[in-house]
Amino acid sequence: MPDRSTQTPNSPRRSRAAMRTAACAALLLTVPVVSLGGAALAHAATATPPAATSSPADAPFTQSVTPDAKKQITTWTFDAKANLDYLGLMYTPKAGGLPPQSLDLVALHKNNDPRVKVSGTEYTFTEPFSATASQFTYHWVYTPQGQPQSAPTPELDQTGTAVDPTPPPNTGGGFPLDIKAPAGSDYWVTVVGQQKDKGHYVYIKPDGSSAPVTQQQPTADSVASGMSYEVNKLNRPFQMPAWLEGGRIFISNKPMVMPPAEVNGQPSDTGYQQPDLNNSKDPNQLTKFDFFEQTFKNATVKDTSPNPTGPVAWGGNTTQVDGFGIPMTAELKQGSSHFDRTVGIKDMTTRQVIAKYLQTVDPIFAKEVVGTGSDKSHAPHIIAPRSADVFKAATATEPAGAGADYFDQEINDAWSNWKSGNPASDQTQPFTLDVGDGVVFTGNTGADGTGPLTFTKWKNGVSVGTGEVAKPTTQAMVACSDSLATGSDDDKLVEANVCAAGNRGMLTEAVKDWGNPSMYFPQPKPDDPQYNLDHRYNQYAAFFHTIALPDPDRKTSDGDPIHPAYGFAYDDVHDMSSVMILPNFDAPDSLTLTIGG
Template sequence: MSRMKNGTISRRTLLGGLTAAAAAGSGLTLAGGRANGAERAATMPLTVVNNTGQFGNSSIWIYIVGNEGGRQVRVTPDGRVAPIALSDNGPDGWTDYAIPLAGSGDTKLTLPNMSGRIYVALGSKLKFKAVTDGAGNAALQYPAGWVSSDPNYNILHDCAEFTFNSAGMFCNTTMVDMFSVPLSIRLTGAKDQTTGTLKSGARAKVFSGLAAVDAFAPLVLGDKLRVIAPGHGLDAGLFAKDYLAAYIDEVWAAYAAKDLKVTTNAGTFTGRVSGGRLSFTGPGSVAFNKPSTRDVLFCDGALAAPNDGTTGPVAAILGAGFNRTTLHNTPAQPTTDPAAFYTPQVTNHYAKAMHAATADGKAYGFAFDDVADFASYIQDTAPTGVTLTLTAF
């Protein structure tokens, strides 16, 4: 999960997603603390609703995994937090952290204070493996649906992300790595909020729409199994490494001749390209090398966003401008009119499809999709319950 609110980065630890390697130290935490000094409940009701229309409750399993403090943990079916342990691996080499759905109707669970992911698996259980990380601690290998050798590659699965702590509940549906299972989140508390809901028939439109774009067609895997994000496709040899090269060159040429202004909570930065670098002055002096296609898609490398209040927010806004392909012709960023997003022929069609699919137009199609509040993210400082719905296919 990646979040930026009003230009201030508060969480950037899952920008590239968890890999098939052990996620030890992956930082499944979201910056926060006590809200106005108030203590929040240590647990919260979690309801899981199966509205898939294709899978019965007996064919769906839930996994709640992540971090509590400095240790990796999982949630048991009775709502307890249990540390990851190597002894959890069974004779087949895999853990069984699956939480089955109720025999019928909605499934009522308890969510403890922690930060992590809620995975859903349909048709088959997921294969999580407990391993030892570089520090000698027990850690967990997460599914990587974009890696053909991953043991979960052929299993229909997806996840939502959350942090539930003394500051409240912070959660999102994510397509940063891949899209497969339509999920929506409803969060009740001080407000009643829902995000992630797909339009009727939108899942099929995502698959067919991307299959019709030559550069993105290889990202559609199996018979509507999943679509992987173009960054992962690039790493797998399924997506062109220079796809955005001409657009990046266009941006660099544009701001060699005029100023680019980027406004964050810290103020307005003014940038020009000189000596091959895009350098800004203003509340602070920050500079960026010309990014590659991979840097843009992962919002990393030359566009890495440290949580420093200066470079990070500017990098996030640049990353959004590149992915939404508004940067070349809008010298005042961030752009806030969604009608201006993804208009060139060469653009991030994956992110475009994710936003077109959702009822509220919000999605996490790339890591900095929270710029200007276009991510499928909701929060509440006084939460009373959360519902994860597997919506119709």
Template sequence: MCAMMILIQMIIPPPIRASASADSSSSSSIYSIPASSIPAPTGNGVMSFKVMNGTNGAYSDSQIFWGVLGINPANGKWSYLDLNGNLLPISLALNDAPGHLSKNGINYANFYHKVSDAPWVSLPKITSGRMFLCVATECYIKTYDNGFAGPDINNPNDPNLNVYFDFIEFTIDATGYHGNTTRVDMFGFPIQHRLVNVEGNYDRTVGELEVETRSGLFSKFSKEVPSQFTSLGTIQAPYRIVAPVRGSFAAGGVNANYFAGYSGFSTQDILRCDGAVTNAQTCAAINRHVYTDNNWNIVGNYYQAAPANYYSKFWHTHAIDGLAYGFAYDDVNNQAAYLETSRPKGLIIKVGW
């Protein structure tokens, strides 16, 4: 669903319900914030949100950055969110504006804010929104008059290869909030994504379990996935674990033919859910190794034999309620880390470590 590309145009998947199980083992738990304490939005905002520091002292609030890019439905222009909840248009000129970022002699747009800048911020309606979360330093992203160039972890010269970052995706429209965490391309650090509605009868969270730590997930990944997948946790360490098609399962890689003989489709098409494998149900069935089963919707049968997308399996194993976006069509049979509500009140994003 969320491949990294130049001038990113994201598609939010069809609505699915997701649930959450509470874990209040820590005072820094995402569940420790009462829903009643979420303030009303201001200005054009339809809901309020906050980014929460869950690094347990590894980084201060001033070292965790967030920035929102998306399309302003009022004018159709790509925009960024300021601290007052306004969507301001992005442009090529933004890369050289006062306060811009620079790396290796190249300038980048600075649309970021620190966790310490504001406890809550208002979110207006936005289409194809992406909230970048960056730790220790901002992400380096070029903006243009009609879009932006997001991080490309396949590019050996990308300025973000040695940056700790992750993101969530969302749209806020007339039917409410629709958003998700994603592991389709990579894992940067644990994230929890909590959504609360106005009526008070919807309060759900998706993402990695709060008991998981970043170092722990790296260690568990190396021990829990089959040998073909272990290099995904090392080739861009310590910054991220990459998805199979971003590693040795890409064309020309040692596992480029991993799915050969199972479905008749290429391994790359299967992992990307594109090319000859654009049917969502088919792609999901192959990744989950139930393609030859009579019933593709029995969750207990997923990932029980090779070949299967064990990268995806790993994130489901360590996720709240077993929900994760491990590949592009992981929303089939309601397995994705996806939340939505028609009358959103608050969004809380916790950056874990």
């Protein structure tokens, strides 16, 4: 097995970035807003294994793991005695640390991966010995053609020896949410998302039951207010349900005021008003708040909706995509998969984070801070660039913000680099984006470098499609929106990579280096103003990548720690975000949010 610290982000092996698909797709469901700001997130999506369901435990399969010390290779063999649509080789870490991994041998075989051999219904997979092999156990999950996906097979270690059963999975439905607040503090929790009816929103009560956002609690209640519940008055952990997609867990120092949408003058559960700190009439201006994102649909859920969908693996993350108000960490545990990971900001208060931010960033980004100094109309908060007035373009009634053209020069120069040439070597830096699995996008921006980025998609050297990306503005770059969030799936994949590169100061670097974290957020060169213009980056996002907890299992090629954070909407490109995805469709054993204060 390859060393996980150096594995390329787009490897066929499903690392954290590639395993998150269905979870992220549901996690980031657009949340309609009414009159208040707020932001529907637009994160990149990838493919996911088929939905897991139960299959008889005595299925007629055979499995083995055979190490060959002489050849220094290990061979995994599996035969389901049937033709398969999916065959997953699952790598489960024996303890916290390394992330779970998986391989789809059916897909690899179709892509002519030399490591996979098929004889009849038997699959073999061969890999060189590695230092990390002993840190995992192995099992299979498979889908016979026309049948549901199997339950996991028994676990084996890297020598083929059966291992002790892992703790039983939490398949009963929901899970406990524990909120740890500083002593003497008073915080509230508000959980909102979607369940049976997509496009209709509910809030979750402490016992795990739900109610439409149109049926909120009286504000005079001593424990509840609107959709919020006082943490100190909950006598046990908040119970999260077995099904909540596109969910947000708001943490605040007073109840959140988020009325339902209105349709034809009547309250509607098709949306709810989220906070908008640019709106002086927003009732949450003086409320200190932040939120955690999560999505989950347990495999045990009986979906009786008109258009039922399959289970969704639990996925969640801390986020600064829309702003920052409260530092927190999130600890996720699941004994059956040995998943134990913590992400977020630890041992800092809101004021400490903001003070350090102001010491770190340039004046343009400092303008995003509200609620400090003489500003008494807001609680302390940092508004994210995507929503900050400082990056807004001019309108008929409002002047442009000081940072309205912040990325313009970098975008212009990148587009010029990718102009068409005859021969192609006339391009300063040809646009060639390799996203792994044999897929490469090549393109150019026209003869003068000002047109759209027109590309061809290649799969194993064969042209399989075309597309284009319109030249973005600074506003599109900071928000990952407009021309960077439109078109076909292929368009959006290229757009996500372009947007991530721009926010990381990499847009004018060779495209092949866009996946190298050691080059992200380059330091200015005092004697090279052109370099500095071409390497501007999102200083807001960069800051949170310095104060977030480091990933204990990953470092840059320079040996520096990687600090996962969600600082902009496509920060998950190349696995730099704080997203955590469980490797199965069972509930976590626990989720703990620890508030910094």
